[in-house]
Amino acid sequence: MMKKILALMLSVSMIAGLAACGSKETEAPAAEAPAAEAPAETGGDDAEAEAPAAPSAEGGKHVFMFKSTGNKFGDLMYEGYKEYMEAKGYVTEYDSPAETTVAAQVQMLDELITQGVASIVISTNGDTGYDEIFQKAKDAGIPIVSIDSEASVDYRLAHINQAEVQDIGSYLVQAAVLITLGVDYPEDKTMEEVVAEQLGSYSGDEIVLGVLSAGIDTPVQNSWIAAMETELAKDMYKGKVSPELDKKYGNDDPVESTTQANAFVAENKVDCIISPTTVGIAAAGQVLKGANSEIKLTGLGLPSEMQSFMPNAAEDDAFASVCPYMMLWDVIHLGAVAGAAIDAALTNGWxxxxxxxxxxxxxxxxxxxxxxxxxxxxxxxxxxxxxxxFYKGNMSEWISKL
Incomplete structure (x- = not known):
């Protein structure tokens, strides 16, 4: 991933959780040391809400829970978490439910807390429904750090954020517009600059963008969709790109995501699909390629899963593929940052x-x-x-890494 993606926001450095901003918008994730500056406060709307209990470093396994099993994005995050934590002498375990639901996570968490786990890192399946189980963890002195998709501020120590939400939303829209216009990923300018130039002289039909997301209540995807809508409200898009996103939800399930991608093809209303989920983008890639559809694709994806739907070499014609370019972050590193946060809580009172x-x-x-x-x-x-x-200039180097 050679090219340094623009400094996406106030800070920099992350892959797997997977997007950024600067004069040049890309650089290989693993090649760049993570820079982080992002604090957070504990507690919710109630100013008197009790902060999570100070954790104990003694005994117990340290659990990493993703939304569901069978998701490579979560698997890679756990890989980084496990490697970092085990290097520090901790015992880790990867526990995720088969179903992408709040109820499935809550049931599993209840069992784990009863067993006496030492800490929990979690990517949640929804905004609500966790209070009782998180309170149980808090009462037991079990520290919670959320990652990818937020847990309630009343119970977590902090949320490990992959990148600035608004920047991710803006990048996704900008990439979709440029792809619709047949413009290669710009190597010498920011995507925003090129979008402004291209739309300034555009006189064609209004561009319509679709979104193939995860669950309708999934916090992280919903925040990115809201950021996309904020981006589309900018003056440069008016009269050129529809401010309305055609939204469909595949629940991070390959079968459901495939069904929704087929619906986009059958309806044939959108010019480009944005899928801010690795499951959705891979399913959409397969559908669009199989249907030989003119609809294009971008979003957040893993190079190893998207290689059949993207250009793999610098000399390739990007637009011969359904997904000319996409983005992500270093998810392996993201998991390791969560591990470092847990270690700091257990050993230094963070x-x-x-x-x-x-x-x-x-x-x-x-x-x-x-x-x-x-x-x-x-x-x-x-x-x-x-x-x-990720684009034709760096895909070959990332296919074997992510």
Whole structure:
């Protein structure tokens, strides 16, 4: 992923969770040490809400829970988490439900908490429905850090954020518009600059964008969709690109995602599908390629899963593929940052409060890095890194890595 994606926001550095901003918008994720500065505050709307109990470092396994099993994005995050934590002497376990539902996660969490786990890192399946089980963890002194998709601010120490939400939404829209216009990923300008130039002289039919998301209640995807809508409200899109997104939901299930992608093809109303989920983008790639559809695709994807639907070499014609370019972040590194946060909580009393820092030891190709908690809204966050653009210039080097 050679090209350094624009500095996507206030900070930089992250892959797998998978997008960014700068003068040049890309660089190989693993080649760049993560920079983070993102704090967060603990507690919710109630100013008197009790902060999560200080964790104990003694005994118990450390659990990483993704939305469901069979998702390579979650598998790669756990790979980074496990490697980092085990290097510190901890015992880890990957526990995810078969179904992508709140109820399935809650049932599994209840069993794990009863068993006496030492900590929990979780990517949630929804905004609500966790209070009782998270309170049970809090009462037991089990620290919770959320990753990818947020847990309630009342119970988590902090959320490990893959990249700035608005930047991800903006990049996805900009990529979809340029792809619709047949413009290769720009290597010498930002996507926003090129979109403004292209739309300034555009006089064709209004461009319509579709979104193939995960679940209708999935927090992280919904935040990105809201950011896409904010991007589309900018003056440069008016009269050129529809402000309305055609939204469909595949619930991060390959079969459901395939059904919804087929619906896009059958309806033939959109010019480009944006899929902010690795399951959805792979399913859409298969459908669009199989149907020989003129609809194009972009979103958040893993190079290894998207190689059949993207250009793989610099000399390839990007638009001979259904997905000329996409983005993501270093998910392996993202998991390791979560591990470093848990380690800091267990050994140094890190509590995820605004302005606090913790250190992630050198990991793989990443140098030792300090991360600072920042507050946004009611909660506190840690920014793990920035997104990267995968395109014909760097796909060959990333297919074997992610």
């Amino acid at each position: 509590a995820g409060t605004d302005g606090e820092t913790f250190t992630m030891a050198a990991f793989r190709d990443y140098a030792e890095e300090d991360y600072t908690v920042y507050t946004q809204g009611d909660g506190t966050f840690v920014l793990a890194g920035t997104p990267y653009i």
